[in-house]
Amino acid sequence: MKKLVTGILSLAVVAGLGAGMVFAQETGEHKAAGAAAEEEHGGTPHFPIHKPEQQEWSFAGPFGHYDKGQLQRGLKVYAEVCSACHSMNLVSFRTLEDLGYSEAQVKTFAANYEVQDGPNAEGEMFTRKALPSDHFPSPFPNVEAAAAANNGAAPPDFSLIAKARGVERGFPTFIFDMFTQYQEGGPDYIHALLTGYQEAPKGVEISEGTHYNPYFANAAALAMAKPISDDQVTYDDGSPQTVEQYSRDISAFLMWAAEPHLEDRKRTGFMVMIFLLIFTGLIYLTKKSVYANKEH
Numbered sequence: 001m002k003k004l005v006t007g008i009l010s011l012a013v014v015a016g017l018g019a020g021m022v023f024a025q026e027t028g029e030h031k032a033a034g035a036a037a038e039e040e041h042g043g044t045p046h047f048p049i050h051k052p053e054q055q056e057w058s059f060a061g062p063f064g065h066y067d068k069g070q071l072q073r074g075l076k077v078y079a080e081v082c083s084a085c086h087s088m089n090l091v092s093f094r095t096l097e098d099l100g101y102s103e104a105q106v107k108t109f110a111a112n113y114e115v116q117d118g119p120n121a122e123g124e125m126f127t128r129k130a131l132p133s134d135h136f137p138s139p140f141p142n143v144e145a146a147a148a149a150n151n152g153a154a155p156p157d158f159s160l161i162a163k164a165r166g167v168e169r170g171f172p173t174f175i176f177d178m179f180t181q182y183q184e185g186g187p188d189y190i191h192a193l194l195t196g197y198q199e200a201p202k203g204v205e206i207s208e209g210t211h212y213n214p215y216f217a218n219a220a221a222l223a224m225a226k227p228i229s230d231d232q233v234t235y236d237d238g239s240p241q242t243v244e245q246y247s248r249d250i251s252a253f254l255m256w257a258a259e260p261h262l263e264d265r266k267r268t269g270f271m272v273m274i275f276l277l278i279f280t281g282l283i284y285l286t287k288k289s290v291y292a293n294k295e296h
């Protein structure tokens with residue numbers, strides 16, 4: 001028995017060492033590749049040039065919740081500005097009821113959009129006004145058309161963008177992130193991108209038709225021009241009509257679009273932690289009572 005246990009233990013140690021060595025080698029290779037990439041780019045830093053600043057969000061942390069007023073403002077920014085280029089083809093209009101709108105309001109809102117349907121009895125496709133069950137359509141007929149209209153880069157779909165973007169925070173921040181439950185990398189990134197447009201510094205050349213933004217994750221410049229400026233969207237709740245506020249609201253809205261059930265998830269997680277705590281206490285008491293009269 002003892003032999004078997006030592007056998008298993010030493011196997012585990014060997015396996016652990018082996019895995020460690022492979023990992024070390026891989027990171028070594030990665031480093032080498034990274035250095036080569038830097039050399040190729042004339043020593044330019046990795047992108048993004050600046051990391052997004054961490055913002056405060058109502059939906060952060062274990063008790064996080066969406067601010068409905070903010071989501072409604074975000075929807076307004078999306079509908080009046082971003083939807084001219086970006087679709088949300090996984091989000092249906094009827095989910096807007098989550099934001100506090102009535103069925104009738106959603107119906108009226110959906111009717112502002114046109115979607116393709118068909119074929120009809122003659123076998124032809126046709127367009128009609130969108131219904132609550134339709135999804136936010138793309139303004140372009142296909143990706144190629146979208147790219148052609150935007151300097152070769154198609155505007156990405158927004159359904160999951162808040163989850164799909166985020167910048168690596170590196171050591172040691174990512175260790176702390178596990179304890180603080182930081183999950184807002186996406187909204188922080190979108191906010192930083194929208195508020196981060198500036199003049200390209202001297203000596204930095206960017207290709208024609210792109211716009212310098214040190215927060216863009218893939219390069220120094222992107223094909224989207226600064227999409228929004230102060231006073232472009234009218235808010236009816238008295239919130240400031242500034243790029244800063246618009247960026248916060250659209251980022252929160254995109255987080256909701258990507259994760260509409262975030263509140264439920266957090267609530268369930270919290271209940272599970274409470275349950276585990278109580279359960280641990282009960283198990284400890286059971287163990288004590290079972291062994292109460294036994295000699296050690």
Ligand code: HEC
Nearest residue numbers: 081082084085150153154155190217222223224227228250
């Ligand atoms: C005129 C068209 C247009 C409008 C309007 C527009 N965008 Fe874009 N957007 C683009 C294009 C094109 C790209 C792709 C840029 C690239 O990859 O170089 C893009 C990319 C993005 C990205 C992804 C960046 C990345 O990391 O890949 C985000 C986020 C974004 N837009 C947010 C917004 C928001 C928010 C709005 C509304 C306030 C908006 N956009 C309005 C054209 C537009």
